[in-house]
Amino acid sequence: MKKNGLKQWMIAVLSFTAVAAAAFPAGAAPARGKITGVDSGRIAGWAWNPEDTNDVQQVELHIFQSGGSEPVKYLHVAAEEYREDLAAELKDGWHGFSVKVDWSQLEGSDFKIRAYTVKDGKYYNLGEPVSYNKGSGTVKSGEKAADTKKTTASATKEAAEPxxxxxxxxxxxxxxxxxxxxxxxxxxxxxxxxxxxxxxxxTIAADLTVLPLGSKVRIGNTVYTVEDKGSAVQGKKLDIYYDSHEKAISHGRTWQEVFLIH
Ligand SMILES: [Zn+2]
Structure with a gap:
């Protein structure tokens, strides 16, 4: 009698787990990550598989209207952008993502954003959902206070950029x-x-297949014109011209967001 009862209970648990897994992501995620910032133009975060750092995470962002059960917008991005803060935190910086979002296209002002990593057709949660108010630009996350503060601070920093x-x-x-x-x-x-x-x-040197001669790019507050190339300047690399070797050397290597000026 007791044995039977236990068996039935186990079957109930197993079938519940199966239903839950089919209905929504569950189980061990192949990756870790989270949304770290939301602003008027972008959602940023990171995702990586600590077991295999060459495994580029495909991130899906589901934007819900506050209280809504169906996403009003889906965004897809590969987590393969370099982020200096990740280089320090994860010892490997190439797992950031940043995706553009046009909030003006979405009705309502309060949103919830959930991030997933998609592997073999399965969805796995990345961190806690984050709330965003498009009027105030306020970001709230479900994380503990200290982390929330950090998230808000980085979001504010991003929002401050034009x-x-x-x-x-x-x-x-x-x-x-x-x-x-x-x-x-x-x-x-x-x-x-x-x-x-x-x-x-x-003057700036670029990979001319990425940015042709004459392209104008903004880095920080300076607008540069692509006038040069270099054998080592390939892909998402740029070389800024300085009028002295000391200044060139003191630039070192930085990782910065680059904007194309039209
Ligand atoms: Zn030099």
Missing amino acids: QTSSAGTSLGTFSISGYCNCDKCGGGGGLTYSGAVPQANH
Whole structure:
């Protein structure tokens, strides 16, 4: 009698688990991550598989109207952007994501955002859902107070950056270094590849298949023009021209968001 009762209870649990798994994500996630910032133009976060750091996480963001049960918007992004803070935290920075969102297209002002990583057609939760108010730009997360503070602070920082069209379209995060006209930097005292005389705060070298000659990009508050190329400048890399070797060296290597100016 007792045995039977236990068996039935186990079957009930097993079938409940099966239903729950089929209805919604459950079980051990292959990745960890979370939403770290939401602002008027973007949702940012990170996702990675600590067991296999080459496994790029496919992240899906589901945006719900507050209280709604069906997402009003789905966004998909691969978590493969470099983030300096992750490099420090995870010892590997290439697992960030940042995806554009146009809140003005969505009705209502209070939203809840859930992040999932998708593996073999299955959805796994990434961290806690985050609330966003498009009027105030307020971000709240379900995490404990200290983390919430951090999330809000980073969201505020992102929101402080200009997001208007004149500020350009985000091209994502680039690896950026400095160079000058000296032999060590390969400048050789000559002109840029475009033929123009290189100028500080103006000339930048890019992978011309990514950014053709003449492209204008904003990094921070400075707008540069692509006038040069370099054998090591490939993909999402840029080399900023400086008028002295000391300045070029002191730039070091930074990872910054780059905006294309139209
Ligand atoms: Zn130099």
